[in-house]
Amino acid sequence: KQEVTQIPAALSVPEGENLVLNCSFTDSAIYNLQWFRQDPGKGLTSLLLIQSSQREQTSGRLNASLDKSSGRSTLYIAASQPGDSATYLCAVKNSGNTPLVFGKGTRLSVIA
């Protein structure tokens, strides 16, 4: 059974810092991995999708990397801003027709 872990559960940083959020998964034979953002009381917004054949994806100040062999992904946020404060969720898909399995998220606070 696939299990996804995100460490740390919460993180507080001053504005302007570069930071890394971690995601690990137990079954390395994944199909793809997706990073989401969730604001309080809101739904999930997709940030980046990495296919199993890819090593990284970038969108603006966000960069997600994937190392299948070690069962890890990282989400790098450059020059953090207070508007980046949210919960970040990692989810993996084991095959094309299986649902996403989620980690419990990292709650990020960026302090002005």
Added chain:
Amino acid sequence: NAGVTQTPKFRVLKTGQSMTLLCAQDMNHEYMYWYRQDPGMGLRLIHYSVGEGTTAKGEVPDGYNVSRLKKQNFLLGLESAAPSQTSVYFCASSYVGIAEAFFGQGTRLTVV
């Protein structure tokens, strides 16, 4: 473009009452999912559907039923609500295979 729409957004039920949550997507996605999100537990899959007329159980299916009579709609039913079903419910949809999942804004359900 509405994306994934959940109805209702909020609901309070008494123990033993029944209700149906509606999820509608306008992206012609084959796959649809129902998750529940609880503090400290993350997102857990209740039921999912890989196409019109098909449904499958997820991680926590007990106490829920689903139907997918039309491709664009996925209904989640609670036949006899229990306080343990107090949660935030999220619907999601995606294309087959290599595709990102899109989420609705959630339904906050309280069972008293």
